[in-house]
Amino acid sequence: xxxxxxxxxxxxxxxxxxxxxxxxxxxxxxxxxxxxxxxxxxxxxxxxxxxxxxxxxxxxxxxxxxxxxxxxxxxxxxxxxxxxxxxxxx
Amino acid sequence: xxxxxxxxxxxxxxxxxxxxxxxxxxxxxxxxxxxxxxxxxxxxxxxxxxxxxxxxxxxxxxxxxxxxxxxxxxxxxxxxxxxxxxxxxxxxxxxxxxxxxxxxxxxxxxxxxxxxxxxxxxxxxxxxxxxxxxxxxxxxxxxxxxxxxxxxxxxxxxxxxxxxxxxxxxxxxxxxxxxxxxxxxxxxxxxxxxxxxxxxxxxxxxxxxxxxxxxxxxxxxxxxxxxxxxxxxxxxxxxxxxxxxxxxxxxxxxxxxxxxxxxxxxxxxxxxxxxxxxxxxxxxxxxxxxxxxxxxxxxxxxxxxxxxxxxxxxxxxxxxxxxxxxxxxxxxxxxxxxxxxxxxxxxxxxxxxxxxxxxxx
Numbered sequence: 001x002x003x004x005x006x007x008x009x010x011x012x013x014x015x016x017x018x019x020x021x022x023x024x025x026x027x028x029x030x031x032x033x034x035x036x037x038x039x040x041x042x043x044x045x046x047x048x049x050x051x052x053x054x055x056x057x058x059x060x061x062x063x064x065x066x067x068x069x070x071x072x073x074x075x076x077x078x079x080x081x082x083x084x085x086x087x088x089x090x
Numbered sequence: 091x092x093x094x095x096x097x098x099x100x101x102x103x104x105x106x107x108x109x110x111x112x113x114x115x116x117x118x119x120x121x122x123x124x125x126x127x128x129x130x131x132x133x134x135x136x137x138x139x140x141x142x143x144x145x146x147x148x149x150x151x152x153x154x155x156x157x158x159x160x161x162x163x164x165x166x167x168x169x170x171x172x173x174x175x176x177x178x179x180x181x182x183x184x185x186x187x188x189x190x191x192x193x194x195x196x197x198x199x200x201x202x203x204x205x206x207x208x209x210x211x212x213x214x215x216x217x218x219x220x221x222x223x224x225x226x227x228x229x230x231x232x233x234x235x236x237x238x239x240x241x242x243x244x245x246x247x248x249x250x251x252x253x254x255x256x257x258x259x260x261x262x263x264x265x266x267x268x269x270x271x272x273x274x275x276x277x278x279x280x281x282x283x284x285x286x287x288x289x290x291x292x293x294x295x296x297x298x299x300x301x302x303x304x305x306x307x308x309x310x311x312x313x314x315x316x317x318x319x320x321x322x323x324x325x326x327x328x329x330x331x332x333x334x335x336x337x338x339x340x341x342x343x344x345x346x347x348x349x350x351x352x353x354x355x356x357x358x359x360x361x362x363x364x365x366x367x368x369x370x371x372x373x374x375x376x377x378x379x380x381x382x383x384x385x386x387x388x389x390x391x392x393x394x395x396x397x398x399x400x401x402x403x404x405x406x407x408x409x410x411x412x413x414x415x416x417x418x419x420x421x422x423x424x425x426x427x428x429x430x431x432x433x434x435x436x437x438x439x440x441x442x443x444x445x446x447x448x449x450x451x
Contacts, residue, residue, distance in 0.1 A: 012149060015125055016166065044167060048150040051179035052172040059148045085149045 100129035100443035146182025197237030272322030300347025328378025339402035387431035400443035415441025
């Protein structure tokens with residue numbers, strides 16, 4: 001079994017899913033697979049991260065190994081995926 | 091059993107609930123709920139007390155929230171609340187209504203209608219409305235291209251009216267399988283001369299239904315105030331006597347189909363404030379033939395606030411209570427059908443919607 005990747009989730013997201021932690025270990029080879037795994041554990045989470053285009057939501061960014069990622073971006077075993085919310089509002 | 095009153099308030103930063111009793115004098119405030127998402131409308135089932143809140147968050151998209159314990163805890167869902175891949179994604183859920191057999195309807199931006207037959211867990215797109223031949227002509231208004239009003243027939247689950255800005259009123263009589271525009275007689279002042287009464291394209295602001303008479307509809311439009319006595323097939327202007335033809339909410343009396351409450355604003359290009367900066371609710375008791383300004387207890391100077399389309403409501407008590415929330419975050423209440431008013435909350439975020447829930451026990 002490959003070493004799982006570590007997904008870092010923003011506080012505003014995990015507050016919507018009671019019990020979801022900020023840091024999650026997932027077995028996933030890509031961003032899309034990681035989101036599918038999050039959805040399996042916390043139904044509805046994929047809708048919060050992606051729209052129906054399908055695409056990562058406009059005011060969220062996902063980084064893999066520090067690089068801006070899309071749904072198809074691969075994640076290596078033991079890699080890191082970071083979900084960030086845009087800084088905006090009033 | 092004691093009567094409990096709840097006011098369900100949607101704001102730019104979460105939902106709030108005010109609780110009181112039948113006297114409607116003293117209120118306590120709870121919130122914000124829904125993780126401070128912008129909440130466009132909050133409704134409840136008077137039989138079960140279940141509360142639903144429609145909203146959308148810039149980060150996380152649209153969802154309908156639900157509470158089955160009076161607001162103490164909330165869940166959310168957007169399962170199925172999506173257009174097909176490749177289409178413009180849904181930004182926000184805008185409006186909610188509960189049909190006579192328990193179907194929950196949700197209107198969204200960009201304009202479309204969804205239904206849930208399991209209390210908001212799962213949603214299905216009512217495709218026939220967005221496939222209507224007029225769809226290419228629908229335009230966004232100041233609030234976006236939104237389906238902001240849903241009026242279910244009180245007994246027939248197949249009949250429903252919706253209000254879309256800017257497209258007009260549409261109705262179905264077959265449960266959403268087909269739709270027809272219902273705008274005849276309503277104006278578009280901003281259209282070229284000779285083209286001001288089209289079949290669709292009018293900027294409807296709010297719809298209301300006369301109590302006990304589903305064919306009696308009222309419509310506050312961007313351009314005028316109207317009444318229909320045939321389910322929206324034809325509309326007649328009832329704006330004579332009002333200070334302005336422009337406003338957002340229209341709220342029907344819970345028992346008298348001839349009584350309606352309005353909050354006209356000073357005009358679409360004049361700031362959209364209270365006329366002369368003095369607040370008044372306007373009431374008709376004769377289906378729009380005449381209007382009376384109700385000002386007692388409302389600010390009569392320096393009232394530079396607006397009231398949005400979903401931010402006014404009536405309760406079902408006798409006499410009926412009437413409520414409205416302002417762009418400045420104040421909530422006003424009348425326990426006597428608008429005769430006298432008091433401010434029951436202030437300093438809230440911008441108020442987007444107000445609904446009243448009466449429960450026994």
